[in-house]
Amino acid sequence: MKLHGQVAVLTGAASGIGRATALALAQRGCHLALADIDTAGLADTAAAAAAQGVPVSQHRLDVASRDAVAALPTAVLxxxxRVSLLVNNAGVALGGSFDQVAEADFDWLMDINFHGLVRMTRAFLPLLRQQPVARIVNISSVYGLIAPPEQTAYAAAKFAVRGFSHALRHELAGSTVGMTVVHPGGVATNIARRARLPADAAPADVQARLALAEKMLRLSPERAAATIVRGIEADRARVLVGxxxxxxxxxxxxxPVRYxxxxxRLLPA
Structure with a gap:
């Protein structure tokens, strides 16, 4: 896919992988419709991307809102x-064992990390089909390949993203729309610090989780974005990051069972 002159819609653009990917796309001449619920971070990313000399629009969006997602294609058009690239990146995190996690919090994560991605795909697929070359990029995780303890909700959502993406890719075979599913490893973003935790989580446990996350999340968002964008340009079906x-x-x-x-045993002490 030649990115110069394409129009990309990218969710979760305010920070982390989303922001870095937006800037990497802008550097290649890709026009951008950036979406996020964080308006301050979104405005900062939009300004940095526009400084690359490409058209940029910004859209406050909660991907958990059916009405907001349904209205976005009209605003972008x-x-x-037109739209030729959709990058479904928006996501949140939730810690704690399944017994600790409240049902409302489990549903909150699924509504953003999986159902929001499906809503965005449903909303923009008709526009993507109108283009001679188009692509959907869904950000899963290594937790869409493995399922660690205390990540029941997050792993469930990211495995669902993986399965949805593969099935839809098979359905789109022979069309002008390609599909890429991305599995980032430990990328140094704020997702762990912004994660929801059980109400009864002990402060010492919270600090221990954050300390472990700091040791595991080491790859820069910029390097992650570079890998993702190269995968888009190469029309790859799967991209492993890190x-x-x-x-x-x-x-x-x-x-597959005993990983x-x-x-x-390899987790940092």
Whole structure:
């Protein structure tokens, strides 16, 4: 896919992988419709992207809102006239064991990380089909390849993203719309610090979780974005981001049931 002159819609653009991917696309001459619920961060990303000399629009969006997602294509068309790339990146995190996590919090995560992605795909697929070359990029996770303890909701959503993406790719075979599913490893974003935690979580446990996350989330968002954008340009069906993602993918193939017996021993102290 030649990105210069394409029009991309990107969710979760205010920070982290979303912001870095927006800037990487702008550097390649891609026009951008950026969406996020964080208006301050969104405005900052939009300004940085526009400084690259490409048209940029910004749209406050909660992907959990059916009405907001349904209205977005009209707003994007009004400013850009077409859409050829959809990057479903918006996501949140939730810690704690399944017994600790409230049902409302579990549903909150699923509504953003999975149902929001499906809503965006449903809303924009008709526009993507109108283009001679188009692509959907869905951000899953290494937790869409493996399922660690205390990540029941997050893993459930990211496995669902993976399955949805593969099935839809098969349905789109022979059309002008391609599909890429992305599995980032540990990327140094604020997602762990912004995660919801159980109401009864002990402060010491919270600090221990954050300390572990700091050790595991090491790849810069910029390097992650560079890998993602190269995958888009190469029309790849699957993109693994980071050496840890490649290792985890290989281990899961070798030990599809017992991988955690190895990974648990490799966790930082």
């Amino acid at each position: 009004a400013q850009h006239g 050496g840890d993602a490649h290792f985890i993918a290989a281990l899961e193939r070798l030990m 955690w017996s190895v990974l648990a």
